[in-house]
Amino acid sequence: MMKKGLMIYLFIMFVFAAHSVAQEVSTGWLTGQIMIKDGGPMSRGMVVFFDAASGPAPDPDRFVRIPDQITDLDEEGKFRILLPAGKYYMGAIKRMSGEPVGPPLDNDYFLIKRDKDGNAVAYNIEKDKEQSTGVVAEAEPFKRKMTEGASGISGIIVDMAGDPVERAIVFAYINDTMTGLPPFASYRTGPDGKYIITMDKGGIYYLRVRDVYGGGPPAEGSVMGGYGEDKPAPVSVKTGEITQDIKIKVVRHFERGPQSQKAAEQGPDKSIKQDMKQKMKEEIEKKK
Template identity: 30%
Template sequence: MRLWVILAVAVLGWACTPNDSGVEGTLLFGERPLADAQVEIYLKSGQDRSVAPFAVAVTDERGRYRLDLPPGRYYLIGKKREEGEDGRDRMLMAECPINPVEVKGRERVPPFGLREMGRGAGLVPDPGTAVQGRVVGEAGPVEGAWVYVYMNEDAGLMGPSYAEAVRTDAAGSFRIPLPAGSYYLAARQRGDGSRLGEPAPGDLNGVYGKNPVAVPLGQEVELEDLRVAAVDLDNRVLRRSEGKFASTDTAFTGRVVDGQGRSQAGIYVFAYLDRRMVGKPTYISEPSDAQGRFILYLTEGGTYYIGARSRFGGPLEPGERVGTYAGRADRGADIERGTQVSLGDLRVREVW
């Protein structure tokens, strides 16, 4: 009882005192003020927090925020979801570089910039060092194609493992500042203009014909045209029929939903033989349909460990939806060859 009295007095005392302590500052993206972004206040460091923030503020049209806080040490995180150049949501985030912020009175925090998650570890170019060229299709220069720079060929020059990506201008031209080194280039233009996702039939896709490209220090390398061609439907169907999407008489079925039970379309479901669920999965489903339904074909019976993700290949990027099978503590499910087993609802959540 005494503890509750002390806490009540402390809270009441703070509520009744003038708001003369807290933090204020500005959030940026590049050099522009970032309006409608969140500033979250935590009492502990680390980005993987399982608790709600201690306090939250939203920036005004000039990127400014102000929060009244009792004296103490705080960790500030800036976040915002906004539409990117490809028309899809992107996640902006950054920790305040002077964390923890010691609040003794009214503390003015230096402005700090948010960065696009998944690309914050991009390459730092050397002065005067770059590649430039054009993306060309059968009809001529391609406007709005994404040009990707990869450090190696391990992922087949596909997926979100690229180091840099830029979009071509109206003349199909691009320029990418880089540190000196050796690189692999590819280009894609998807029908919806997006930067990520497997190319569909009719989308344009191509790999630079003279990979790898050597980029000397202080030089701008002029490339030959990077040629793209339409993805062929027959080749795509054949490749899928022979690969991890092949139909069999053994399969897991179910529905992908979010935390509120709403159907989630466009989610890949994976099966691993290793309970650690690392590396490449053994089997992959087609994306879930508009009702969230999926079918995951297998060639053999056994025990499989099930996960789900809105993209496949490369590291997780903020904004993706991911989840695992919750029917067992180890995320595993058993199946006999020649049967279909329903996994029920498989829940996914959005990742920051």
């Protein structure tokens, strides 16, 4: 009888502890409105957030960083998003190029929120608090350029027959497990299959290739691959230099099971948004 009572007591304490932990999840709200410079609201665009703890401040003239969180803007360019506690850099984009996801292309409306000195602003999200960015009227047509002295990797992507692969994307990770969101990404390859991916600094990187910016199961005919024959191979980059002639072989996925069918129907735009939501859920779980 005493043993049974002890077990009930421990069970009650476990439920209470689990409930207490759930109450301690640290999240906060951020609201705001994005406007086109000298224009109207950036309606139906997207606002993106970069976790300051996960990587450098975004600098599209030097490298492409994958955002940690995204949400849509409404007709008035307004947004409201729940974020895990921490510091975040903010950007926004409205596609004019026709490309559904990925880094900004020429003539897309784009911004990174910066202070008067040109530094990316970090918003501090605190537990159970709501704050506003106010009206940010800084979005302008984007013009892609490459800063001199960039750090990165260049090469070509080919299929198993040795032919160049068009519209492929290279992702760079800082560890060989290559899990989670990659810190850096390239633009899509052209007909010649050539790519260049840049980072904020030198180091050891591991490369993966896909033809969508989102994750999830591959759709039929999608491209997948990575640098390294039997296992991921490191690529060394020196700060201020481009490591050249890194050839990556890829294969096309032709299996069409239920997951592949679902991925094809969703498309890359929904896929990447689901990845962001899943990552946010995982971040919240970590902080319980």
